[in-house]
Amino acid sequence: MEILTVHQKGKSQIKSKNRLKIFKLILSSGGISRIELGKSLHLSAASVTRAVEELVRAGLVYEEKKEITFVGRRPVLLNIRKNSCYSMGIHISRRSISLCIHNLLEEVVYEAKDSIGGVEYAVDLLRVLHQMMNRALEKSGISKEKIVSVGLAVRGIVNRQRGTVIYSEQTQEIIPIVESVKSLFDSAVFLENNIDVDLKSAYSQEFPHTDELVYVFADEGISGGMISGRQVIRGRNNMAAQFAHLLVEENGRLCSCGQKGHLQPYLAKSAIEAEYQSQSGQTGVNLVQICDRADQGEEIARAVLHTALEKLAAAMAQVIVLFNPGVIVLCGDIFEHYPDGVPFLRDTVAARVPIPPLLNFDWRVRIRREIRPERNVAKLALEYLLEQ
Numbered sequence: 001m002e003i004l005t006v007h008q009k010g011k012s013q014i015k016s017k018n019r020l021k022i023f024k025l026i027l028s029s030g031g032i033s034r035i036e037l038g039k040s041l042h043l044s045a046a047s048v049t050r051a052v053e054e055l056v057r058a059g060l061v062y063e064e065k066k067e068i069t070f071v072g073r074r075p076v077l078l079n080i081r082k083n084s085c086y087s088m089g090i091h092i093s094r095r096s097i098s099l100c101i102h103n104l105l106e107e108v109v110y111e112a113k114d115s116i117g118g119v120e121y122a123v124d125l126l127r128v129l130h131q132m133m134n135r136a137l138e139k140s141g142i143s144k145e146k147i148v149s150v151g152l153a154v155r156g157i158v159n160r161q162r163g164t165v166i167y168s169e170q171t172q173e174i175i176p177i178v179e180s181v182k183s184l185f186d187s188a189v190f191l192e193n194n195i196d197v198d199l200k201s202a203y204s205q206e207f208p209h210t211d212e213l214v215y216v217f218a219d220e221g222i223s224g225g226m227i228s229g230r231q232v233i234r235g236r237n238n239m240a241a242q243f244a245h246l247l248v249e250e251n252g253r254l255c256s257c258g259q260k261g262h263l264q265p266y267l268a269k270s271a272i273e274a275e276y277q278s279q280s281g282q283t284g285v286n287l288v289q290i291c292d293r294a295d296q297g298e299e300i301a302r303a304v305l306h307t308a309l310e311k312l313a314a315a316m317a318q319v320i321v322l323f324n325p326g327v328i329v330l331c332g333d334i335f336e337h338y339p340d341g342v343p344f345l346r347d348t349v350a351a352r353v354p355i356p357p358l359l360n361f362d363w364r365v366r367i368r369r370e371i372r373p374e375r376n377v378a379k380l381a382l383e384y385l386l387e388q
Ligand SMILES: [Zn+2]
Pocket: 244, 245, 255, 256, 257, 258, 259, 262, 264
């Protein structure tokens, strides 16, 4: 949307920046007068009036009804039209693409989820993505000009500067995903790794006062993230916090990277399930069921889970010594469905790092179903647009 774009040069740059600032303040205020706008933003009455007029004409802002009270006329309040524009959020994981559209008040107006199991190549992934985006526009009845920002939360190695992602370890294709989305939408496109999207929202919602945060996500793969001083630690090639490849046992099990003894072949869902099968002789028992059995006191199930958690403790001990975190957030079935898991992990880590100041942090479990990266990234994308 032209009115929310910042011009790159000259006088119109300042004007467009001020207009965006005014829009942002009206949005966050929930009703504000022109005078208050001018005061808060240190802008002249004339520039406020002009920018507001433009926003009203574009249909983004309206004037609330004038009220006359016994103390005299109340100044006219300006408010946003919540359905004047929208942000689209898309989460691309290994198994599915989830898409949502929300309005300026973050109310979800459209949601969809498509399974994409087995998709490896860029051309296939982008085709499914475009189909979903087009269907979203069609079904929601929202014109694409009204989508002012698109947020992409994608698994794999994200390069935000280039707008690319390496989605598949198998093909190693570098996918120009931002360019591809921009071919459909003339809007701000925000790209982030899906774990980092969750890390950012976990951080801002739940731990706003913690400077150092570690996030471990354990599912089929093991991934993670770290925040320090309010910034996500990305690393030179966006590959920081690859906890999967921390060494946890000399000459241990073979990792997908070719090296022996890394965390991945101990903590991955399929690894735990395979271990349970070999120890119990029972086939087809999934991780959640193993957790339930362990919780009911079954010895084999407990032993299998504790082996996996011991390896995680070995990995976390290294992270704690290097990073001195304030919170370690854990997400995955083993933490969610096995209540003794986190206390066991805490004790095992404490035995490995007998240095009290390093152990002075919280363990938290993040509930999987409450994580909605598509919604969080829609929000981040709108913030990104308004931060220009
Ligand atoms: Zn490895």
